[in-house]
Amino acid sequence: MNKTWIVTSETYLRQTKSWSFLLLVLMPFLFIGMTFGISYVATPNKSKSDLAVVSTDVGLRTSFIKQSGVATTKKYASVKAAQKATNRSDINGYVVLKATNQQVSATFNGPNEIDSGDQAKIQRFLATAQTQLNVQRAKLSTTQQQALAVQPKFKQQLQKKTASDKAAKTISFYILVFFVYLILTTYSSITAQEIAAEKGTKIMEVVFSSTTPRKYFNGKVYGVLLMIVTQLLVYLLGGALVVQFAQHSRITAGLWQQYASVIGKVLHNLLSINLLFALAAVLLYTVVSAFCGALVTRVEDAGKASQPVIYLNLLTFVMAMAFQGSPSSGVVTVFSYIPFFSSYLMPLRLINATATMPEAIISMVILLATVIGSMWYIGKIYGGLMLQTDELGFWGNLKRGLSLK
Template sequence: MNKMWIVTAQTYLRQVKSWSFILLILTPFIFGGIGMGIGSISANSADQEDRIAVVSSEASLRDGYIKQNKDDVAKKYTTVDASKKALKSKDIAGYLVLSNSDKQVKATFHGNDDLDSGTKSRVQIYLSQVQQQFNLQNAKLTGAQAAALQTQPQFKQDIQKNVGKQNIAMLISFWVMVVMVYIILITYSSITAQEIASEKGTKIMEIIFSSTSAVKYFVGKILGVLLVIVTQILVYVLGGWIVLNYAKSASLTKDFFADNQTMINSVIHNLFGVNMLFLLLGVVLFTILSALSGALVSKAEDASKAAQPSIMLAMLTFFSTFPFQNNPESIFAKILSYVPFFSSYFMPLRVINHAASPLEIGLSLLILLVTIGLMGYYIGRMYKGLMLQTDTHGFWSSLKSGLAYNK
């Protein structure tokens, strides 16, 4: 047992110390950081250029508008001359001059282009409010009359809360889950196959198999790769948590997160729990298949070709989910949610859409676990024969020899 863990540790350390693994881990964060930086700079620049200056000889008019629309106003420009210079240098979209003549409020916008509809609407709302106050003062109404004029119409909505956002959350969860599973499978199918194939027919394998059983060595290899995958997922979870907390307070994204917190929580909930377990078990199953593919190549030089069978199967399972993303209760989706290799995609799809009972989930997990155990044990028994053979008769010949060795 100790030798198996030594193989596991060596496989794990060799992979996590490689530059390819470090780049694999850092690339999403690097590109994400670059994207957020560019987006933030662009948003801040565009936001500043879209703002307007507000100028008025009456401080109350200017202060009232800024109080209502502080995010749309370039506050540092307080005079017409300063605003003209800012407009000329394109630091602002224009400037608004507010005035009051005989209890009539007036506004004049100066700019190179028309005022955008949103800002124009806010200006008109503010002018209407101020003008209404002036009109009430001029009318000299009693308190009761003034109160009567303030009566507003009532509008209500009776809708099913969050149904739309729940559907969006399910769709986002589905795509994040299947894409994440697909990328991990494609990446580590290649890594595992090449890890095994690179040792094919080497003298060192004869020495290793003389000191430990092929099953222990094979299981150690699989566990080592699995630990690498778990490490990557943990790094992404931790990084995602940090990014999520930053995004909640960042000026560029905080409003979006505030408005969609329920939907975001639903997506996060769908990605973890039993769905994450299906992801890990699916990766283990594909890793075992990739190890078999690597052991079946004729020689170490063919390592680059070793991952093709498992990659093709991963692509088949990935694309097969597309027709069922909006129909998880289809009979085909139900059947495939119990079929190993396919269940890692289809059962999470059903779980996300609340189309699977705890009994169905448990049965699918049991089938997946039994398949992993049987495949691991069976392939482990013929692993020595596969790795030590040096003939170059091709895939089927190698498989036949391996099956014959398993006894």
Template structure:
């Protein structure tokens, strides 16, 4: 007698997994960037206001110092994210062994596993690369001002790009095939917000994912090299002449 097995997928879980995964990725990107963009810019602006940079640059190249600064900020951010992941893992492990919470964890285990699977996929790579490119931009903004008090004003371009990506992704997360989502998933400063939407919903091919990643990585490398070359000229000038004039002078004195 033939045996018949039927497996019915819970569509409500599938849609909830996509929605929760997208929301977590978008909010993590937003809060990390809004927190560390101002910190990075303010720290560089504070160093620029002192005379210690002349001493540092006399013993090492400005580009090497810039690379070290970006690496240090990136390590701090990664430590922050690691604490969140480890803390979440410990919470679920303890909750699974608690009598009052164990039935709830067991009931929603497929949902939790699906969300975790989406978080540790290629979407996490976009979050990491997005943190790097915005950190570089924040460092540039901090080097353009002569006083630490002006750091918040200098980070306005970074904050505008962050808010465009955040609110755009938040409003279009239910429309992964939207034309704007598809276009902005290839733009370097917004792909970290929009491409995870397409990845979570499975509406992007491996080739499209690779193209977006290559564009993002190439942009990061170009920014890192170019800003590193003009970093010394930006930091050593202490005149309050405005952002664009400071950038122009830094480019001319690289």
């Protein structure tokens, strides 16, 4: 076991120190950082997006600033000062409020059309202020004023399957499927090429003289597994920081509040047993990739070693995309229990509530049993595979490899 962990640590440290691994881990955060940076630069500064409010009626101006909900500034109280600030682009414009002839009016002055949201808020304020003025003019009794103050009610009775549920399911599926596909493709290539490159050298004879092929093979798999766990931990910690930033950033705080329920459902779908399916799938594909890497006989063929696994991953990916709209299909149900396919199709069923947790556990047990069985079998024949140097072609090497004991 000690020699196994020596191989594990050596594989882990060598791969994690490489620039390719660092770029693989940091690329999503670099992309998010660039997106936030560009959005921050493109979004106007708050002080420059404010409107000035000008009115000879101090009470009307004060009420507008406090009640309208429009982002305003108190710095410019006269038309002349507000116009100069607009010309300097310190503000987006100014609103002139008037209450003449028993009518409330507002006039916006600025270089560009006012934001539709602010326009709606101004119109609501004007309607409220005009209603109050009309009531005062009419000299209504208290009972009549109370009768006019009655407001209509609006209620929503949401059904079980709402639009937000559908959106959350769709987003969860795409994030999970593309994440699993990219991770599987990346680590399959890394594992297969590393094993194939080692086989093309004489070092394996020296290695097997000091440790068993099974221990060496297990150490390689454990090293790659630690890389995957490291990447997932970085994504989880980084994702938590991104969530905190998004909740408090002026760029995204509004969107976060608007779609909080959808985001919560997406996070629930991702941070569940679906994540375990992704991890188990990567481990299974890694084991099979190591087997494919051991089948090639020349260093020049190292790049081709991962192609069978990549094609298999592509097949399962395409199948998941094809049945996205039919999670209750009999084909999806059957293949959700078959290793290689279950990592895509069982999460699809869970996200759409067409599978129960006991069914998911059964599928997970089958997947883990396949991983353990594959590691045991390939570890058993690994020595013969790595020392095999005859050029029989891929299928010939595969047939011979499976016949080893």
